[in-house]
Amino acid sequence: MSNIRRVAVIGLGSMGGAMASTLHRAGWTVTGFDPSEAARDAAALTGISTTADLKELAGTPYAVLSLPSASVVEATVPTLLAAPGTIAIIDTTTSEPGTSKSMAELAASHDAAFVDAPVSGGRDGAATGSLSAFVGATDSALTAAEPVLEALTGGKYAHIGGPGSGNVVKLLNNVLAAANLVSVGEALGVAKAYGIDPAVAAASISSASGGSKVSDAMYPNWVLSGTHNSGFSLGLMARDAALAIDVARQMGQHPELLAAAASQWQDALAVLGPAADFTEIARTVAPDVTPAGAPDKTSAPDPTSTTDKTSAPDKSPAA
Known part of the structure; x- marks a missing residue:
């Protein structure tokens, strides 16, 4: 059972880092990835194992994504599915419905589940496991993802419809x-x-x-x-x-x-x-x-800059 309760958290910024800590406290074995060394170091201080190589997380039973954009989701999911063993990928990114549909199809072809589950509640909700989530998934994919969704939301998630609807x-x-x-x-x-x-x-x-x-x-x-x-x-x-x-x-x-x-x-x-x-x-x-x-x-600053107050990759809606 402990082997199954392994989860990779991809993106350790404001939201991802807090979700990783919540899962850790809930008894999950968490390994976090972020391209930012500072974000990894901050996560390590909370007792979370980290890696600088996303490939090391391929085949982890569960994965939570907290990423800055749909394009990063598209680049990340194939790497996670490159080895067998993935049960469910829970994408909390505020992403695009077309991306979620295609990632759900890709995961299904690897006998895994992918759910779009963008969250609301901000960093406080992420840190206390009291987020709410808008879930887009097939019924079977939702069932596969439920253990992680329960840990992050305390059951406060709504199954909106099929992939992309969340x-x-x-x-x-x-x-x-x-x-x-x-x-x-x-x-x-x-x-x-x-x-x-x-x-x-x-x-x-x-x-x-x-x-x-x-x-x-x-x-x-x-x-x-x-x-x-x-x-x-x-x-x-x-x-x-x-x-x-x-x-x-x-x-x-x-x-x-x-x-x-x-x-x-x-x-x-x-x-x-x-x-x-x-x-x-x-x-x-x-x-x-x-x-x-x-x-x-x-x-005025350059509005095309990618710098923000969350460590990339991250997602967050405080809203």
Whole structure:
């Protein structure tokens, strides 16, 4: 039994590292991989074995992916399947539905399961095994992946449908969160302009019909405080919002309000850069409500940089 309870965690950034620690505490034998030596060293301090060679993890019974993009998922899965023994690959990356479908087919051809299981709950949820997951999988693949999903979520996962469907709903979740971060910021900016304390306005709204996790927690904890330390990068949220709109258009849908919000995230990305915390969107849509204030547009960072506050490869939705 102990041999079966072996899991590889690919990507030891903010989310992946926390998930690896959760699995370790739950009694799993965990081996982590990340191209970043610093990320591997940080994981090792929590008692996790690490490797700098992904090939060493081929054939591990279970694997959890926490990667920065669908293209990295596509490059990783064949390596993990290169040796027999894989039971299930659980991909927590906010990936693309087409990639998940093709990876599920590839895994099935190796008598293994692949499920897309992008997660929500941020690093705190990852560290406490209380994430929620949007799962796309066949029934048999879900059954194969359940031991790991239970450990990471405490049973808080929803089987959305077949391969790729978890990605679709997670992207919709993130673009809705992205839109809400903009709209709540704009609303609190109006309150501040009228002389109302934004914290009082946010608390009042949060107990009424306009309330949300954004108004109840994200703005008070990370924006109004000026800390902007959620651990999830603006670059990743801007990517997720744009990808959600791309997927919608591929399906012949044209969500105008969500597309407008996604465009505002691209504007913020150009000014703040991908490494900024995702809650710093407030600095562009409502700079008066955060002590951090408006960004200095004269020294805007390069928005094409791949650097962010999570160690690559990583995934994360705090959202």
